[in-house]
Amino acid sequence: MENKIEISGLQVRYGDKTALNRISFDVHKNEILGIIGPAQSGKTTFLKVINRTLEFIPEATVEGTVKLDGVDIDTIDDVYELRRRIGMVLPLPVGLPLSIYDNVAFAPRTAGLRTKSELDEIVERCLQQAALWDEVKDRLDTLGTKLSGGQQQRLTIARALSHQPEILCLDEFSIAIDPVTTMRIEEVLKTLQTEMTILLVTNLVQQAKRLATRTAFFLNGDLIEIDTTDIIFSDNPGSQATYDYVNGTFG
Amino acid sequence: MNSMTTRAERKQKIVLQSIAFIILGVAFIFLWHELKNARATSGQPASEAILLSALSPLFNNLYIVLSMSLLAILFGIAFAFYLEEWLPATNWIRRLIESLIAILTGIPSIAYGILAILIFFSYADTLKEAIEAFPLPENIGTIPSQIETTVFYAEVLTFILMVMPLTIKTTQEALRSVATPIREAAYVLGANQWQVLTRQVVPIAFTRILAGGCRAMSRAFAMAALLIGIYTWHYTTELRGMSGRFILFLTVALFLSIFSSTLIWVHGSNSAQHS
Ligand SMILES: Nc1ncnc2c1ncn2[C@@H]1O[C@H](COP(=O)(O)OP(=O)(O)O)[C@@H](O)[C@H]1O
Ligand SMILES: [Mg+2]
Numbered sequence: 228m229e230n231k232i233e234i235s236g237l238q239v240r241y242g243d244k245t246a247l248n249r250i251s252f253d254v255h256k257n258e259i260l261g262i263i264g265p266a267q268s269g270k271t272t273f274l275k276v277i278n279r280t281l282e283f284i285p286e287a288t289v290e291g292t293v294k295l296d297g298v299d300i301d302t303i304d305d306v307y308e309l310r311r312r313i314g315m316v317l318p319l320p321v322g323l324p325l326s327i328y329d330n331v332a333f334a335p336r337t338a339g340l341r342t343k344s345e346l347d348e349i350v351e352r353c354l355q356q357a358a359l360w361d362e363v364k365d366r367l368d369t370l371g372t373k374l375s376g377g378q379q380q381r382l383t384i385a386r387a388l389s390h391q392p393e394i395l396c397l398d399e400f401s402i403a404i405d406p407v408t409t410m411r412i413e414e415v416l417k418t419l420q421t422e423m424t425i426l427l428v429t430n431l432v433q434q435a436k437r438l439a440t441r442t443a444f445f446l447n448g449d450l451i452e453i454d455t456t457d458i459i460f461s462d463n464p465g466s467q468a469t470y471d472y473v474n475g476t477f478g
Numbered sequence: 479m480n481s482m483t484t485r486a487e488r489k490q491k492i493v494l495q496s497i498a499f500i501i502l503g504v505a506f507i508f509l510w511h512e513l514k515n516a517r518a519t520s521g522q523p524a525s526e527a528i529l530l531s532a533l534s535p536l537f538n539n540l541y542i543v544l545s546m547s548l549l550a551i552l553f554g555i556a557f558a559f560y561l562e563e564w565l566p567a568t569n570w571i572r573r574l575i576e577s578l579i580a581i582l583t584g585i586p587s588i589a590y591g592i593l594a595i596l597i598f599f600s601y602a603d604t605l606k607e608a609i610e611a612f613p614l615p616e617n618i619g620t621i622p623s624q625i626e627t628t629v630f631y632a633e634v635l636t637f638i639l640m641v642m643p644l645t646i647k648t649t650q651e652a653l654r655s656v657a658t659p660i661r662e663a664a665y666v667l668g669a670n671q672w673q674v675l676t677r678q679v680v681p682i683a684f685t686r687i688l689a690g691g692c693r694a695m696s697r698a699f700a701m702a703a704l705l706i707g708i709y710t711w712h713y714t715t716e717l718r719g720m721s722g723r724f725i726l727f728l729t730v731a732l733f734l735s736i737f738s739s740t741l742i743w744v745h746g747s748n749s750a751q752h753s
Contacts, residue, residue, distance in 0.1 A: 278666060280662060280665055280666060283658065283662070283665070285566060285567075285568070307668045307669070307670050308668070310665065310666060310667070310668040311667070311668035313666075314666075315666035317659065317662065317663065317666070319659070321659055321660050321662075321663035322663075323663060323664060323677070323678055324678065324681040324682050325677075325681075333664070333667055333669070333677070334667040334668055334669075337667065337668055337669045337670075337673050338668060383663070386667060387666075387667075389667075390667065390668060
């Protein structure tokens with residue numbers, strides 16, 4: 228099993244508040260890694276470390292190493308290049324003040340792509356992958372923010388795919404969308420798994436159970452355990468806390 | 479926005495405003511004194527014709543002052559970008575400038591108006607002497623440049639003191655209204671700071687920045703109107719020609735103010751629709 232990401236001794240603090248407490252684990256290539264845990268347990272913080280957007284928070288400090296394909300991400304000079312290798316879907320869909328087409332073409336354009344035919348191709352492919360193409364193909368030039376919440380979230384997924392990322396991170400992507408749309412996106416994720424590694428942070432443990440190859444349980448900045456989804460959701464996972472959280476008897 | 483301020487921020491605001499009012503009060507007493515003196519010494523309106531003609535350089539100045547205000551607004555916008563987007567919030571220069579701005583914007587604009595009038599009145603004598611030194615009306619255009627320059631700089635400074643902090647403040651607020659998650663949406667796609675600014679932040683904040691600029695310009699026009707109004711009121715009985723300008727300036731000020739409010743209103747209902 229090839230490792231896509233290797234995390235060792237990762238510690239993140241906001242001022243003197245510890246958000247991640249020396250966690251170490253590997254993410255395998257082409258797996259869907261489910262990350263579950265109650266609010267405030269450091270899941271979002273972890274994703275921010277991966278694409279180095281944690282650097283926007285002045286009081287945040289990071290110790291330990293995160294390696295992507297064996298390369299320490301701190302040693303990568305071009306952070307924009309690093310971010311283009313990682314697709315990120317945030318909890319709430321945030322529209323760029325642009326048309327649907329320009330939303331999806333944003334990342335390729337910032338990377339310097341100008342050819343219209345290539346952009347057309349990328350836009351269509353990504354909207355297809357995000358299960359949005361059929362609904363918007365006739366109005367690609369309308370504002371992305373005019374779409375419904377579920378459509379906007381799929382637009383952000385299309386956007387995240389537009390730079391052909393090696394890793395796709397989703398942070399509680401279904402928080403603002405209806406169950407039907409959620410199911411459609413889940414189908415999309417299953418097919419995407421063949422092309423990329425997926426980190427699925429979710430507040431719905433059943434979503435991790437449905438999709439994830441392996442699942443990690445975060446609690447108050449600690450990695451309680453990481454194992455195959457079958458074991459995490461079985462009657463005897465490695466830790467009692469995991470069992471309680473997964474079965475809703477937590478706290 | 480107001481409802482989002484924390485208790486500490488409200489406290490700070492109250493303190494700043496009280497300081498501003500104390501300064502204002504002291505300044506007013508001082509100005510009142512000066513004004514009385516100014517009127518006492520120039521009490522004899524020797525020749526109305528000359529004084530009327532003396533207005534023309536003032537108006538020439540006013541147009542320059544207004545274009546300077548426009549420049550100050552543009553510069554203020556640029557400066558706000560620098561403060562908000564490039565300097566970290568903890569930077570001491572930024573904090574110093576922001577507290578200065580808080581004090582300056584806390585002063586009601588009428589205070590600036592009084593300041594401008596004071597400056598004008600205290601130079602009115604010199605101006606009059608200068609005019610009397612050149613009895614021929616056609617020489618009025620060539621008032622010794624030294625005097626004109628002093629008044630001019632003083633006026634420009636007043637206008638800049640009034641419009642720039644306001645512009646910086648409204649622009650900063652507009653930029654701040656583009657919250658971190660909205661910026662992040664562009665950053666996670668691999669955009670650099672410049673791209674995030676030009677393609678994400680500015681398009682969103684543009685209306686509010688424009689509205690802030692219009693409001694500042696409106697203030698400048700209102701003050702210019704005040705200056706004309708008070709000057710002509712004191713020195714002439716022939717108001718016809720002058721009041722036309724007074725009303726023009728006031729109308730422009732009013733129009734800009736309404737335009738600014740409309741922008742904010744339209745912008746508000748638009749963004750409510752979008753989210
Ligand atoms: N910008 C921040 N500044 C200070 N503390 C933060 C910030 N973001 C997150 N935290 C803290 O870090 C901890 C982990 O937060 P987060 O990573 O958002 O958890 P989760 O995504 O699991 O809810 C929490 O205690 C939270 O309060
Ligand atoms: Mg979170």
